[in-house]
Amino acid sequence: MEGKNRTLFVVLIAIVIVAAVFSSFGLNLFAPGTPEISLPDPSAGPVESPGGEDQPDDTGRYVRVDVTPQTVQDVIRTMVPLQPESYYRTITVGTARGDGTLGETVSRVWVDHGWTKVESTWPNGVVEYTVVGGGRGYRWFEGDRTWNEWDVGDRDANLAQRIPTYEDVLGLDAKSITATGYEEKNGSSCIYVEVAENEVGNRERYWVSVSSGLLVAAETMKGEEAVLTMTAEQVEMPVPPGVSFALPDGSVLHEIKS
Structure with missing residues (x-):
């Protein structure tokens, strides 16, 4: 149950990031060459490295969020709740x-x-x-x-x-x-x-x-x-x-x- 809640929370954070950045700054989130953040698909389990942290995989499960000096603090602030307990x-x-x-x-x-x-x-x-x-x-x-x-x-x-x-x-x-x-x-x-x-x-x-x-x-x-x-x-x-x-x-x- 904890794993499902964490996955749902990550997905909600992805939605918040996209909505906040798009509405506030009008950025093209899916422009070619935009850096990628790995956000798990709700139907799949986490992808982990040997060190235990989630890493990008090759399945295309990404939400692309451009970070600029004007938006980076908002993106980091949205990620804070992901910190493990x-x-x-x-x-x-x-x-x-x-x-x-x-x-x-x-x-x-x-x-x-x-x-x-x-x-x-x-x-x-x-x-x-x-x-x-x-x-x-x-x-x-x-x-x-x-x-x-x-x-x-x-x-x-x-x-x-x-x-x-x-x-x-x-x-x-x-x-x-x-x-x-x-x-x-x-x-x-x-x-x-x-x-x-x-x-x-x-x-x-x-x-x-x-x-x-x-x-x-x-x-x-x-x-x-x-x-x-x-x-x-x-x-x-x-x-x-x-x-x-x-x-x-x-x-x-x-x-x-x-």
Whole structure:
């Protein structure tokens, strides 16, 4: 039943995208050479890659949606509900050290029905744990028996992963978007967005998966030097069994739904 509901939801999203883009911008959605988004036929099952994300197939089951700097945010906003409720992935974030090299933080991220657990290994080897859910945030370091706790904001789960998100893309000034399109990135079919150089000389690019609605890569460049890079491995759905959303003293904050 969940699979049927998800398929129906994807089809409804396709209809919304076509209607919104056509009525607002008068675009020719089926013009030759228009990039393709894979949207499953209701009568067929999902097409999955070994990494678990839907990919285009050769059966012609496509709705073609042109993305431009004026429409790309609306298309991404419509894809947000596709984000899975339960998944695991690894994210690597590189930040400039100031000497031309990047310091990499590797985060293992588990998300399950409104709860997020992040295990981040910093460039110096320090391991930090963060759990966000139920309106609260919890943070501690490997070996700690105590933790910090606070009331969370809307974006604390994303900040815990130290990554830009699709929300950053939606918050862009449309006038600053210089290029959009479709690209394969980290094994995922993505919408990409490129942003003009800002007042401090940084240029940004983002890649959002068309199958999961998640940001899978981003980069900030200053001249020819990378200031920040973010890459995510393929999403594994749902969260693997045995994952514990617990505090250092063993108190369980959230149990994985079967």
